[in-house]
Amino acid sequence: xxxxxxxxxxxxxxxxxxxxxxxxxxxxxxxxxxxxxxxxxxxxxxxxxxxxxxxxxxxxxxxxxxxxxxxxxxxxxxxxxxxxxxxxxxxxxxxxxxxxxxxxxxxxxxxxxxxxxxxxxxxxxxxxxxxxxxxxxxxxxxxxxxxxxxxxxxxxxxxxxxxxxxxxxxxxxxxxxxxxxxxxxxxxxxxxxxxxxxxxxxxxxxxxxxxxxxxxxxxxxxxxxxxxxxxxxxxxxxxxxxxxxxxxxxxxxxxxxxxxxxxxxxxxxxxxxxxxxxxxxxxxxxxxxxxxxxxxxxxxxxxxxxxxxxxxxxxxxxxxxxxxxxxxxxxxxxxxxxxxxxxxxxxxxxxxxxxxxxxxxxxxxxxxxxxxxx
Amino acid sequence: xxxxxxxxxxxxxxxxxxxxxxxxxxxxxxxxxxxxxxxxxxxxxxxxxxxxxxxxxxxxxxxxxxxxxxxxxxxxxxxxxxxxxxxxxxxxxxxxxxxxxxxxxxxxxxxxxxxxxxxxxxxxxxxxxxxxxxxxxxxxxxxxxxxxxxxxxxxxxxxxxxxxxxxxxxxxxxx
Numbered sequence: 041x042x043x044x045x046x047x048x049x050x051x052x053x054x055x056x057x058x059x060x061x062x063x064x065x066x067x068x069x070x071x072x073x074x075x076x077x078x079x080x081x082x083x084x085x086x087x088x089x090x091x092x093x094x095x096x097x098x099x100x101x102x103x104x105x106x107x108x109x110x111x112x113x114x115x116x117x118x119x120x121x122x123x124x125x126x127x128x129x130x131x132x133x134x135x136x137x138x139x140x141x142x143x144x145x146x147x148x149x150x151x152x153x154x155x156x157x158x159x160x161x162x163x164x165x166x167x168x169x170x171x172x173x174x175x176x177x178x179x180x181x182x183x184x185x186x187x188x189x190x191x192x193x194x195x196x197x198x199x200x201x202x203x204x205x206x207x208x209x210x211x212x213x214x215x216x217x218x219x220x221x222x223x224x225x226x227x228x229x230x231x232x233x234x235x236x237x238x239x240x241x242x243x244x245x246x247x248x249x250x251x252x253x254x255x256x257x258x259x260x261x262x263x264x265x266x267x268x269x270x271x272x273x274x275x276x277x278x279x280x281x282x283x284x285x286x287x288x289x290x291x292x293x294x295x296x297x298x299x300x301x302x303x304x305x306x307x308x309x310x311x312x313x314x315x316x317x318x319x320x321x322x323x324x325x326x327x328x329x330x331x332x333x334x335x336x337x338x339x340x341x342x343x344x345x346x347x348x349x350x351x352x353x354x355x356x357x358x359x360x361x362x363x364x365x366x367x368x369x370x371x372x373x374x375x376x377x378x379x380x381x382x383x384x385x386x387x388x389x390x391x392x393x394x395x396x397x398x399x400x401x402x403x404x405x406x407x408x409x410x411x412x413x414x
Numbered sequence: 415x416x417x418x419x420x421x422x423x424x425x426x427x428x429x430x431x432x433x434x435x436x437x438x439x440x441x442x443x444x445x446x447x448x449x450x451x452x453x454x455x456x457x458x459x460x461x462x463x464x465x466x467x468x469x470x471x472x473x474x475x476x477x478x479x480x481x482x483x484x485x486x487x488x489x490x491x492x493x494x495x496x497x498x499x500x501x502x503x504x505x506x507x508x509x510x511x512x513x514x515x516x517x518x519x520x521x522x523x524x525x526x527x528x529x530x531x532x533x534x535x536x537x538x539x540x541x542x543x544x545x546x547x548x549x550x551x552x553x554x555x556x557x558x559x560x561x562x563x564x565x566x567x568x569x570x571x572x573x574x575x576x577x578x579x580x581x582x583x584x585x586x587x588x589x
Contacts (some may be wrong), residue, residue, distance in 0.1 A: 246476070
């Protein structure tokens, strides 16, 4: 190390200038880097959802495209055919359901405040009863909290209907477009990105990517099919009773069923609340509870669907489920809560496939050890 | 004419195309032009520097490599870590075909001796082909089986010859 006293003034000045310049450059790079990442972040905010939905749709349509492709049609032609079939099916579905839905949506908007008010009175009753047993929770105003929550949900639903319609319109354009290209060029995109891997690890990367994408498509297809079946069963189970909004409740139960453990519970809350308010405690109410709990969850989901459709490989520990829901919710709100768990399962599948691969084979131990000098 | 322009309109010679090369590999000799052009889209062409490891003994193996250009050395290590060379392969040869259908570890190492272009076909591609184009997959599998049975036959003959030699040696020793 040089002694600072050995430096003359010019050298000291030079050192000072160099250090200052270095620090300034570092700061400039740091700020511009953070600006670039923030720019990237703003640029990609709208992209995440359509890309994810398009990926899911392409996973769903892939078997159909493959099936048609076998009849010696080109891939692009088969994709167009599948798109035509899918859009025709969707159009028919919308055509059959739309008058029904619009009417139901309108009446739900007027009914919702009533349901929330009744829910709050129920909460109040419950708290009064609880107070008899546990007097020390007096300070905690459960019903007020419930009212604030309910009102915020209500205003959100009322104010965001137009906004979400606009967003849905954007999705309707972007999702089919992305899906088309994922279906047509997905293999090429994967091939290209794997092609960037160095020679030494190319074979392994190629093998792993195939294993992972196979597991992923199984998982996505299984989950979506499971949610659809559960939703349909809830819909039909509820339409036997006099309850209103059976289709919406069925769809809600199906969507929330994508989240394990917590999803089914959240999915049955509105149904049970509406049943309690509209039908009261009677035979029909208990039938609805049975539909939600026993038929849809225990018999159908646990004993039939999950063992058939979903391998236990992707099972997450409840702790991870809760963490994924919280983190997803922080990132993307309600939507993040729904997709957080599937995304976490996907990460788990990837890790498990890599571990399985490592156990079956020994990984190559680095290029340096195996390569001779020269 | 400017050589830059004259080249554009020249059609690629059949002999230069990847499909033609694939047709010359014994495993794919049964396939017609249409099937070969499909196969062309499934295989992976990789360029290697000289002295670059393709795979080492004990690596997870998942496919066959065909040599388009260059020379590859197949070898393994003895207990003292010295290299024992099995063979040196040139253009048109292929190696690693045993792991195409059954996942197994590589039984030997492969390293390029000079700059090489290798064409790889891996298990994932074959399994995809089985689903999408069963006829092509069948032809690949028949070609693969034929090559393997020829090798098995040769190996069996060799074992019998060696056994006979040993028996003769033991007989001369006893007498």
